[in-house]
Amino acid sequence: MENVMLKINNLTTEFKTETGIFPAVSGINLTINRGETLCIVGESGSGKTVGSLSLMQLLPPSGKIASGEIWFENTNLLQLKKKEISNVRGKSIAMIFQDPMSALDPVFPCGSQIIEAIRSHEKVSRKEASEKAKELLKQVGIPHPETVMKAFPHELSGGMSQRVMIAMALSCNPKLLIADEPTTALDVTVQAQILKLLKKIRIERNMSIMLITHDLGVVAEMADRVAVMYAGQIVEEGDVKSIFNNPKHPYTKGLLKSVPSLEDSNGKKLYTITGSVPSIASMPKGCRFSPRCPEAASACFEIEPKMNQLEQQSKVKCLIFEKGGKWET
Numbered sequence: 001m002e003n004v005m006l007k008i009n010n011l012t013t014e015f016k017t018e019t020g021i022f023p024a025v026s027g028i029n030l031t032i033n034r035g036e037t038l039c040i041v042g043e044s045g046s047g048k049t050v051g052s053l054s055l056m057q058l059l060p061p062s063g064k065i066a067s068g069e070i071w072f073e074n075t076n077l078l079q080l081k082k083k084e085i086s087n088v089r090g091k092s093i094a095m096i097f098q099d100p101m102s103a104l105d106p107v108f109p110c111g112s113q114i115i116e117a118i119r120s121h122e123k124v125s126r127k128e129a130s131e132k133a134k135e136l137l138k139q140v141g142i143p144h145p146e147t148v149m150k151a152f153p154h155e156l157s158g159g160m161s162q163r164v165m166i167a168m169a170l171s172c173n174p175k176l177l178i179a180d181e182p183t184t185a186l187d188v189t190v191q192a193q194i195l196k197l198l199k200k201i202r203i204e205r206n207m208s209i210m211l212i213t214h215d216l217g218v219v220a221e222m223a224d225r226v227a228v229m230y231a232g233q234i235v236e237e238g239d240v241k242s243i244f245n246n247p248k249h250p251y252t253k254g255l256l257k258s259v260p261s262l263e264d265s266n267g268k269k270l271y272t273i274t275g276s277v278p279s280i281a282s283m284p285k286g287c288r289f290s291p292r293c294p295e296a297a298s299a300c301f302e303i304e305p306k307m308n309q310l311e312q313q314s315k316v317k318c319l320i321f322e323k324g325g326k327w328e329t
């Protein structure tokens, strides 16, 4: 399909640990369309970061993609050579992280780092790259680019350094931006500014964004579509309205109920999903969410649900949606 920018088929990523080899991401299927923002949401440890690092092939040495295909436009990224994939990474897909400070090199001024990023994939002089860097910094809302160019990373606030990271990411004019918790480390006002900036850039450049977050407020603000991850799998996928207004998976419902609201503040205890995400070495049998699921039937502890396609874009991996939920008998 022409509109599809990225298509992930049956991706499984494993880690080698002291006790064995275990999957952190298990058989993920996902599509991102041109110009859309897909949010990936889920509790800590659900596999969001491992999924995105797999996509960029930036896994640590103990991690390995065990199977699957990652189609970016017409290329299966998993069949590219190392050099070819680093070209894609520099040119077509860019990534920003939660902690911009750690992604910037502390010993070089910001300007020279952006200039290097530009010159690594464009044959331009230092002077031209410097002009482009200033232009990019202006685009990401930095009012005095010259000052920031001369500054060292530690001299910038968190919000400013995230803007510099975004400028660097944009320097290659990517078609897809992967943002892993880009605003988690920032205070709420700065968070709102950065989200607004990402929206603006996406529209101006018709770029696709894969935004990873555990914050449903960010999802509501940014997403066109949402994929909910739990224990290395996608358990629900749908457009943002259907996820918020008509969540289907008990896990999605639990996540939504766990968000504080004004009505809850009158002494009512905030809902929490009991228990925690299982470790990759001890995934439960059947549905991985079953030990924590308030709606689980006995079959849920034995049978792994399929991903059920519901209306148009909506999918859910839950037995309730198979056989009309008649699993008790």
Ligand SMILES: Nc1ncnc2c1ncn2[C@@H]1O[C@H](COP(=O)(O)OP(=O)(O)OP(=O)(O)O)[C@@H](O)[C@H]1O
Residues within 6 Å of the ligand: 015, 016, 017, 024, 042, 043, 044, 045, 046, 047, 048, 049, 050, 051, 060, 062, 063, 214, 278, 279, 280
């Ligand atoms: N290098 C590694 N070796 C072994 N297991 C790992 C490694 N990196 C991640 N994992 C495991 O993979 C699972 C998914 O981790 P991941 O970092 O993708 O979670 P996440 O959804 O991004 O969480 P968070 O919201 O905290 O960032 C976790 O159980 C984690 O412990």
Ligand SMILES: [Mg+2]
Residues within 6 Å of the ligand: 048, 049, 050, 180
């Ligand atoms: Mg993460």
